[in-house]
Amino acid sequence: MLEKVHVDLPGRAYDVLIGPGLIRSAGAHVAPLLSRKRVAVITDETVGALHLDALRAGLDASGIAMEALSLPPGEATKSWAQLERCVDWLLDQQVERRDVVVALGGGVIGDLVGFAAAILRRGVRFVQIPTSLLAQVDSSVGGKTGINARQGKNLVGAFHQPALVLADTGILGTLRPRDFLAGYGEVVKYGLLGDAAFFAWLEENGPALAKGDEKARIAAVRRSVEMKAEIVMRDETEQGDRALLNLGHTFCHALETATGYSDRLLHGEGVAIGCALAFELSARLGLCPQEEPSRVRAHLRAMGMKTDLSDIEGDLPGAEALLDLMGQDKKVVDGRLRFILARGIGEAFVTSEVPRDTVLDVLRDALAQRQG
């Protein structure tokens, strides 16, 4: 029942293995990468309590010793302070250039540990063992690593590809429903950006997938990773096409900064809301019929997901302030915002031809609904 997606980057090719039981069999997959039989694992306290013993047993079965560091869970861990802590600990463990660091956790741990590996001794290999749906379908693949800065999300980082990704779908059942659905926001993104048939499949199979249908989960993770791998192989460092993977993220990152990277809004929830706003903006600009954003929203609602700004509790800044936060987006060129818009479901494209006033109108209307 194991699926494999190969990310074929010259000199940095790697496999993404997808299926149940991969943590318990991790040793067999990691062993070929090792020059000595030990690894340094970094995780968070929640994931560590659930999966560290299984990983230790899985490595031990292949004679691999492990040392582990557990960090606090949550987006606030993607910080300078925790980066320093990781690097300091890895140096204390005398991790050498030919060793392998393992990131066991969700997107926060994968991004942070990947960045620590990228700068440790100018680059050490790392293995991603993503434990959230979001990390399995998105952040563990493609080599974007980094931390957040006071000025915005993911503003400090490096491209550093993993040497292997083990996406153990058997453990997705340990996720809180809220975290599972947040990850599903990224799954929907793939259908919206480039595969209308996949989006239609999600409309039909999303509810079963959320309830725990293992076959549907594997199929969704596989298709998402396949789409991500295709785009990353075309454009590893986001000079062009890779920006498509940022659908919904310009809005999302501004909202995450506005809500202080807190529990008020999980990253995947922001992506879902951001995708709905990107489709709304596309319809306002006459790029697609109004039925398209309505269909996007209908699916997110049917899945019980956050869909609109009115689903975010507490205060939000005004439209102008949100637009200012978007100005920190990494896609900005010569001070001009670039958006991922769509001519329809599955037909996204990158453009900087977006009038500021139309974006403000969309934001103002979305904010007005919160009062309504």
Ligand SMILES: O=C(O)C(=O)C[C@@H](O)[C@H](O)[C@H](O)COP(=O)(O)O
């Ligand atoms: O891998 C990519 O490329 C993506 O844009 C995937 C995003 O879903 C992901 O959240 C990424 O970390 C955001 O990248 P950023 O460059 O906008 O920080």
